[in-house]
Amino acid sequence: MIRPLRSVSLLMLALFGALFVNLNYLQVVRARDLASDPRNSRGLIEEYEIRRGAIFAADETTQIAHSEETEGLLRFQRIYDDGPLYAHVSGFYSFIYGRSQLELAMNSYLVGSAPEVFARNLADLLSGQERRGDVVITTIRPDVQRAAAEALGDRAGAVVALNPRSGEILALVSSPSYDPNVLASHERSVVVDYWEQTESDPANPRLSRAANELYPPGSTFKLVTAAAALEAGMTPEEEFGDPPALDLPQTDAAIRNFGGGLCNGGQPITLRRALEMSCNTTFGAIGLELGSEALIAKAEDFGLNREWEFQLPHATSRIPKELDPPQTAQSAIGQRDVRVTPLQMAMITAAIANDGVLVTPRVVAKVEDFAGRIIRQFPPGEPLRLPGASDAQAVDRLAAAALRDMMVGVVQSGSGQRAAIDGVTVAGKTGTAQTGEGRPPTVWFVGFAPVEDPQVAVAVVVEDGGDVGDEATGGRVAAPIARAALQAALAPQE
Amino acid sequence: MTAAAPAAPRVAARRRANVELGLLVLAVIVVLSAYGLVGLSQAPELPDDLFAYGAALIALATVAHIVTRRLAPGGDPLLMPLAFALNGLGLVMVRRIDFALAARAQPPEPLGPAQAVWTVAGIAVFVLTLAVLRDHRVLDNYRYLIGAGAIVLLLLPSIPGVGVEINGAQLWVRFLGFSFQPGELAKLALVAFFASYLAEKRQLLTVATNRLGPFMLPPARAFGPIAAIWALSLGVLISQRDLGVGLLIFGLFVTMLYVATARPAYIAVAVALFAAGGAFAYSAFSHVQQRITIWLDLWNNLDARGAGQLMQSLFALGTGGLAGVGWGQGRPEFIPVVSTDFIFSAFGEELGLLGATALLLCYLLIVGRGLRIAVRAPDEFSALLAAGLTIIFGLQVFIIVGGVTRLLPLTGLTLPFLSYGGSSLLSNWILIALLLRMSAPQPSAAAQ
Numbered sequence: 001m002i003r004p005l006r007s008v009s010l011l012m013l014a015l016f017g018a019l020f021v022n023l024n025y026l027q028v029v030r031a032r033d034l035a036s037d038p039r040n041s042r043g044l045i046e047e048y049e050i051r052r053g054a055i056f057a058a059d060e061t062t063q064i065a066h067s068e069e070t071e072g073l074l075r076f077q078r079i080y081d082d083g084p085l086y087a088h089v090s091g092f093y094s095f096i097y098g099r100s101q102l103e104l105a106m107n108s109y110l111v112g113s114a115p116e117v118f119a120r121n122l123a124d125l126l127s128g129q130e131r132r133g134d135v136v137i138t139t140i141r142p143d144v145q146r147a148a149a150e151a152l153g154d155r156a157g158a159v160v161a162l163n164p165r166s167g168e169i170l171a172l173v174s175s176p177s178y179d180p181n182v183l184a185s186h187e188r189s190v191v192v193d194y195w196e197q198t199e200s201d202p203a204n205p206r207l208s209r210a211a212n213e214l215y216p217p218g219s220t221f222k223l224v225t226a227a228a229a230l231e232a233g234m235t236p237e238e239e240f241g242d243p244p245a246l247d248l249p250q251t252d253a254a255i256r257n258f259g260g261g262l263c264n265g266g267q268p269i270t271l272r273r274a275l276e277m278s279c280n281t282t283f284g285a286i287g288l289e290l291g292s293e294a295l296i297a298k299a300e301d302f303g304l305n306r307e308w309e310f311q312l313p314h315a316t317s318r319i320p321k322e323l324d325p326p327q328t329a330q331s332a333i334g335q336r337d338v339r340v341t342p343l344q345m346a347m348i349t350a351a352i353a354n355d356g357v358l359v360t361p362r363v364v365a366k367v368e369d370f371a372g373r374i375i376r377q378f379p380p381g382e383p384l385r386l387p388g389a390s391d392a393q394a395v396d397r398l399a400a401a402a403l404r405d406m407m408v409g410v411v412q413s414g415s416g417q418r419a420a421i422d423g424v425t426v427a428g429k430t431g432t433a434q435t436g437e438g439r440p441p442t443v444w445f446v447g448f449a450p451v452e453d454p455q456v457a458v459a460v461v462v463e464d465g466g467d468v469g470d471e472a473t474g475g476r477v478a479a480p481i482a483r484a485a486l487q488a489a490l491a492p493q494e
Numbered sequence: 495m496t497a498a499a500p501a502a503p504r505v506a507a508r509r510r511a512n513v514e515l516g517l518l519v520l521a522v523i524v525v526l527s528a529y530g531l532v533g534l535s536q537a538p539e540l541p542d543d544l545f546a547y548g549a550a551l552i553a554l555a556t557v558a559h560i561v562t563r564r565l566a567p568g569g570d571p572l573l574m575p576l577a578f579a580l581n582g583l584g585l586v587m588v589r590r591i592d593f594a595l596a597a598r599a600q601p602p603e604p605l606g607p608a609q610a611v612w613t614v615a616g617i618a619v620f621v622l623t624l625a626v627l628r629d630h631r632v633l634d635n636y637r638y639l640i641g642a643g644a645i646v647l648l649l650l651p652s653i654p655g656v657g658v659e660i661n662g663a664q665l666w667v668r669f670l671g672f673s674f675q676p677g678e679l680a681k682l683a684l685v686a687f688f689a690s691y692l693a694e695k696r697q698l699l700t701v702a703t704n705r706l707g708p709f710m711l712p713p714a715r716a717f718g719p720i721a722a723i724w725a726l727s728l729g730v731l732i733s734q735r736d737l738g739v740g741l742l743i744f745g746l747f748v749t750m751l752y753v754a755t756a757r758p759a760y761i762a763v764a765v766a767l768f769a770a771g772g773a774f775a776y777s778a779f780s781h782v783q784q785r786i787t788i789w790l791d792l793w794n795n796l797d798a799r800g801a802g803q804l805m806q807s808l809f810a811l812g813t814g815g816l817a818g819v820g821w822g823q824g825r826p827e828f829i830p831v832v833s834t835d836f837i838f839s840a841f842g843e844e845l846g847l848l849g850a851t852a853l854l855l856c857y858l859l860i861v862g863r864g865l866r867i868a869v870r871a872p873d874e875f876s877a878l879l880a881a882g883l884t885i886i887f888g889l890q891v892f893i894i895v896g897g898v899t900r901l902l903p904l905t906g907l908t909l910p911f912l913s914y915g916g917s918s919l920l921s922n923w924i925l926i927a928l929l930l931r932m933s934a935p936q937p938s939a940a941a942q
Contacts, residue, residue, distance in 0.1 A: 001877050002869060004756045008749060008881065009865045015892045016858045020851065022901045026811045027847035034812020039796075039805065042813045042825050071599075128538035 053133030147488030164350035218433030221334030276414030287332025430474030440465030517575035525582030535822020738905030818846025
């Protein structure tokens, strides 16, 4: 019986060998997949055991998000106190769909596991203290956020308001919005239903239009063209012809003015007046005169085609790297393939307000622990040096000063008069971008106030003409929204 | 017999006993460390009852060791410490699962205290077996009594009024308020019966007279017992709605038949028969179909009954990864019936691949020692008994660990020594006692 016993030994060895191989496959090869499988709630439960830090507005009293203990398997419930209003700042925290916006970007702080607090966590562990998430304090001002959201109403669009000196984002509104509370629910079916509902909604409410949607800038881009022109030696008083149409070289196409008319009754028109009137033929001609390289370079100085740092996810605005003359003329008035985010336009506007210097935008001011000790501060007013740039100067001081002056004219006697505020000098620029045959335009207003000492810069975009369709212009639809946001930001705070 | 003659074996026996003692100390240290770690994971201090628990464990180990030293001198020094370590770790894990379940709104009855009592009882039957059964060959004399007893025990749960269905399988009987799985004890009886029967009929079964294809086969009447066992295991499978025990009994018999006769033809015929039976069971019983479907395509059949626990088992193993999440840090309570069938997954999560491999190596060592005892056995009955006990032990580990790791279709079997359950613990301690008895030089054999 020795021989069959030997075979049985080998068989047993083979069977156990199969167990070992299979176990290695599961616990090494497939370990990551199995551990991170969405149906595997082990990691999730661990994560929900920690009281996630709250997110506060700039006043440090208004709660944007906080966590409350529950009796359920997932211990802490995330609550967004004013969900839809701040949805695109806070983002959501879902046990199925993960995190977005600040919930994503600040996660290591919110769960209290950032490298800065390593020593504290070690001490807590040794003393048996429960770990708590840290508190994120944003720069968002509830009054400005609310005013901007209310002014925008249920029209699709976005508002970004920031302090041009400090870079603090005062309001970041995207419409339509959604309720992150529903996505934070611990009820699977509730979360899935709402996710699918928002996913199939053509208005795409979860999209942050403020930072992640790219729009044709229309005439607001004339600020960039004007900046390039001023730097190239033109003055605001330089005169141009006022043709009914600007023929584009190499093609049969032509650039016409808004409404098809003349800008100055056929008389010579100054650069200043052309910006106030948003005269397309003039800026098309300036584009041709500057050439594509200068135009592209100036756009890139302001941050287009550049990756720059921000605390929230954001899309990179862009201008083609090569433009033939007709494209150059059309790009100079913000048409063709130039695409920008409202955040980018707010940054350009803020730079003009801030003597031509780009400032690093920030939506988080600091992180504190639950007892109020500061863990991390994000200092205000950091110049934003773009990759490849030697400094943060997007446009020189004199050109910026001239632009500010011209932008005051836009609001006082040009296309942006509806942004005017009594007793405050407002500077601005309107934009009305055609998005296609038979489709209402995307309308813009960018501006800042007060001109003497800029406190707030704003960019407003409204899709598809808002509620007035083809009649819409930036001056008519977007300027009043910008005015509401500026006014709220300038109102004395309690 | 002179006084000098037994001196050499006695020295060897003492040396073996000392090896056993050393390993037992190691086992106690491992188990107590595990218990301490589980306690630390619940509160930042060592559990209050660590000393009481440790004292009890040391007392048990001492008794088991002294008894082995006295009653089975020169026996295998690895078997008892390995079983002791596995039993102790199982007890710790059952306690640990109690902690996890205690956090629930309606916590189930804790199993730890009962398992502790069963552990004491397990050591007691181990001692008792060694004490009563001074020569295992006695079993050879009660062949048919044992065989009939095995069949009665196997079929007991199927008798209405006696059997109880738990978790969809009809494997339990209720007796004096205790639930007992007679199948666990029946396995040991079957091994003894097979060993005795095959030792006697071995010559007859080895003679090949008929030709079937490439195989030379023994006379047809020699297949009678095989057919009977085939029918029995299928009957068990069908009546108790569980593949595990049927598969185990059949695998045991075929392997023992092969050991007795050295004829692979039996295996071929038997496997074909079992495949036919299995195919019948598959087509006739939805729960068998379901088990197979889940096994083949788990991820597309997650709504099927039993799929959730297998998925949770795989998640536990994956989460454990190489080194595990640590004693008390995992989520064993996510796996249904984790204390019994799925306890291996709980170890896989908390101790990782390293810990799970260590446990499997403990089993493999027991299997290796068991087969070694079979090879060295003085007679055919002893060899077949040792081989059979080892095979059923090893196969059971393979079937249940393979089941919870999706190497095989899942069947309800306990994992020897680790799973919660009195019947399983008692019968495995008897199994170890029998192997130990056979590994020790037999007094009567020495006299011959």
